[in-house]
Amino acid sequence: KNEVEQSPQNLTAQEGEFITINCSYSVGISALHWLQQHPGGGIVSLFMLSSGKKKHGRLIATINIQEKHSSLHITASHPRDSAVYICAAYYQDSNYQLIWGAGTKLIIKP
Amino acid sequence: DVKVTQSSRYLVKRTGEKVFLECVQDMDHENMFWYRQDPGLGLRLIYFSYDVKMKEKGDIPEGYSVSREKKERFSLILESASTNQTSMYLCASSSGQGGHGYTFGSGTRLTVV
Numbered sequence: 001k002n003e004v005e006q007s008p009q010n011l012t013a014q015e016g017e018f019i020t021i022n023c024s025y026s027v028g029i030s031a032l033h034w035l036q037q038h039p040g041g042g043i044v045s046l047f048m049l050s051s052g053k054k055k056h057g058r059l060i061a062t063i064n065i066q067e068k069h070s071s072l073h074i075t076a077s078h079p080r081d082s083a084v085y086i087c088a089a090y091y092q093d094s095n096y097q098l099i100w101g102a103g104t105k106l107i108i109k110p
Numbered sequence: 111d112v113k114v115t116q117s118s119r120y121l122v123k124r125t126g127e128k129v130f131l132e133c134v135q136d137m138d139h140e141n142m143f144w145y146r147q148d149p150g151l152g153l154r155l156i157y158f159s160y161d162v163k164m165k166e167k168g169d170i171p172e173g174y175s176v177s178r179e180k181k182e183r184f185s186l187i188l189e190s191a192s193t194n195q196t197s198m199y200l201c202a203s204s205s206g207q208g209g210h211g212y213t214f215g216s217g218t219r220l221t222v223v
Contacts, residue, residue, distance in 0.1 A: 045212050100153050
């Protein structure tokens, strides 16, 4: 069964801390997405990656194909980073669909 | 700026009404999706379409139908709205089979009373 597991489910940190959110998946992935949703807001795609590492501002996403694991890092976290972060995988046999993780609710305290 | 536009941000409808949720994308994407998002349940796929006039059931299609007459527009129809369809509805589009350019609309919060 194609699955995506995220951890932690909830994360509270102080402003400035380095944040890591983890995502693990089953075999056969063709791409992995990291998305962000602010309270009451729509969902924004942050990264799509199938290998290596991508960086955008203070956000870094990595993927390890052998370990079937991806991480989203936030450096110098800020209260405006508070959101739900979701990973979602495109499996090769998923027929255009994303398989969604449950999301990580991140709160950054000033 | 490319985007997916959902016609309404908030909607309140009565039980039994027929409800139309509209979604338009300007990215020439082949694939379009309708999700609902509920607390504790995450995102669940209702229907998707990978081409004009094509549609596929997702995980929870019961009580819903869809229409895709033009490539840029994907409509979700609640044939007879019920209170258990109160939810946040999210439309998305993507290109090709790898999920490239996966883009969400800002969502429609539907309340059925």
